Amino acid sequence: MDRHRNKATVLSILCMGLGQLYNRQFIKGLLFLIFEVFGVTYLINNLPRALWGIVTLGDTPRMLVKGKWVDGDHSIFILISSLITLLFLVVFIIVYVMNVRDARKVGHERELGKRANNFRQSIRYVLDYKFAVAFLSIPAIGILFFTIMPIIFMVLLAFTNYSAPKHIPPAMLVDWVGFGTFRNLLALKTWSHTFYGVLTWTIIWAILSTITTYFGGMLVALLINQKGIRFKGVWRTILILPYAIPQIISLLVMRNLFNGQFGPVNQYLQYFGLGGLPWLTDEFWARVTVILVNMWVGIPVSMILIMGVLTTIPRDMYEAAEVDGASGFQKFKIVTLPMILFTTAPTLIMQFAGNINNFNMIFLLTGGDPVKGDYQYAGATDLLVTWLYKLTLTQNKYNMASAVGIIIFLIIASFSIYNYRRTASFKEEDMIQ
């Protein structure tokens, strides 16, 4: 008794919509048919070229013929349009599978003696039971073409030789080089030395900047919350100011403040008889400076966060601690600190991941300087992300930049996931005891 089911399935496999027509769902069947016709014509016209394009990335560059430019293949455009076609193919296949499953399901229902839904009933069914899926499919298509496609494109760049000066379209072609770019980055002396140096500093920076701002913020928050401190609001306002000034202004000001020769900071130190420090010109001190200035910028955020947490800690816990004869420090260690850490751990990880990519801070304050002679387009305070910026915008080494970008992503993703899964707030919903 599975005639309907199998017939509908086979018909649907032959051509989208036939199974639905067989099931007497004419409008639905027509819609599928129209989509099939449209999809097949599009794919017949574009798929062969897309497959050729994604494999070869073009084979005739733009050339001068008798003084006139004749357009050839622009490898990068070919790559993008091929991707679009292939993604459409994926969508087409998904719809195809849906259509076959739908035909089979309705056929099965007919065998059980139910009448197939007419179009209005189908719409009702979708709105009532599949509302979310139906409405999310539209943004999902958008995300596929406007978010996922560019990401795939950028990832693929890492496996090409798209870079100045020899492989910049339109007059030159770009080719696949497999893992050559990564090999150069990790093993070729000129690149690997810079990469490991910048990577090491990036990790050090991320750890130090996160810890300093977090604990600095905690210290300030606890101080302001002490009993007996007056004008709490005023202190809070003063301390939040650095955060309120746009970084692009405050950091450029800082850049001049810390100028080793003419900056007020060193002028001051000299006035008090101390030698000035090479704040921004010495490798070590430049790194110290960015951490210090980052504290100035970042502490207010942590302070506000932790102040919020402090208000949620129940008073009776402290009272119980006092009854047990705990000192101030013990109260902090046993009650306050665990509570704060428990609540803010996810934020802390977010801050850490954010600091790995803290572009503003480095770019505006030092621009990655002081320069290092043995680095490839990078300076002593350059993070991976600012180095990537230089590679892309000033040197047009798009393939290297893409490879570095992928590595940054892997680092941040693995750190974040690992850490997040280990935090208490992820593991258990209830309170720590």
Added chain:
Amino acid sequence: MKLKKLLVLVAAVSLMISITACGSKTNNANSATNAPAATNATESNTPATDEPAADDTAIVPEDGAELFIWESKDEMAFTNEIVKQFEEKYGVKVKVEELAPPDQVGRLTTDGPSGLAADVLIIPHDHLGNAATSGLLLANDVFAEETTKNNTESSIVASTYDGTLYGYPRAAETTALFYNKSLLPEPPKSFDDVIAFAKTYNDVKNKKYALMWETGNMYFNYPFIASSGGYLFGNNGTNKDDMGLANDGAIEGLKVYQSLVDILPIKSGDINPDIKRGLFNSGDVAMDINGPWELAGYKEALGDNLGVAPVPTVAGKTAITFSGMKIYVVNSFTKYPNAAKLFANFASDKNAQLLLNEKVGSIPTNLEALESDQIKNDPFVSGFAEQAKNSQPMPSIPEMSNVWAPVNAALPEIWNNKADPKTAMEKAIKQITDLNNGAAE
């Protein structure tokens, strides 16, 4: 005592404000562009011209043509004027967008093929090779005759790549010595003179220095490489495999460079254009090696006390500076090639160059403009023109873009860390050759 400290605090804060408040006019060092009559320009690079063209203005703008151009912020006064004149003459609307010349080729690379880039660009000539080899430019064919005839030879060399004329030269730039006449009536002849003067003048405590320039930037330090025989690329900047950054001549010059730390004991990273400009304007710094883009501001600050002279001699040899041209080029993806070529030609002819000189104090490349009274009677521009006679155009081969970063990293090594010039430069050369030979691909 308390009051005194408070005063110091107020002073420090106000200094900080004054330092940061003065405009962040971008220093277009790398975009350097340049100077007439480079003595050592070669014939080999100039395009061959056949018989004189009969009528070279035979083109008319396309119907419904609209142009879009990129221009740097500093020259907007000129651009708005020239665009108005062009619209009146040809009836073609021109849209102007701000973009620094050194960034234009990069933007053209990404936006050109998709039809979003400007039709006419103004670029430093050292970016020409990259743009031309990528097939992004239309050759200057219609006006080739006119351009070649009317402009200095070095500007034509700079506008030419691989035997084809692409550019329409608009202005020349080179570095020269700005000096404050109230502090030294006569400009120094050699760097020994500079050192002698510094011994009497320098006062580190009060931020008084005889001479200040950007010691970490190759553009300004080229005299220390080239005057005594160093060079970037051999065969007049066309042979990428022959680098003379570390030959004996270059090292001799760089030793002089290194010895100047005694009279300018400042880390190269601490000298930025804004600070330097402030100190020169206030009369604390007596001399500055800089380009003509600073002229207008310095004239305003110092008035009659401003002098422009050639760069002092290095190790007894005449200083050879970098020269660069700012040239118009036409985007090969333009929808209106005729209108674009007409604009590029119109905005770089004699009248346009004189207008530019009037608005921003540039050095013309047009021969007639150079001979005009407006230029002859301008002591500043003629000072630059004097230096320009001893300048070399920056190489325009694509490999030039690999040179800046390594050399700009080597110079601070030599200046700040007392590194041996030879070692530092050899390291830079190694990096440059690695990049040239595709280590970065």
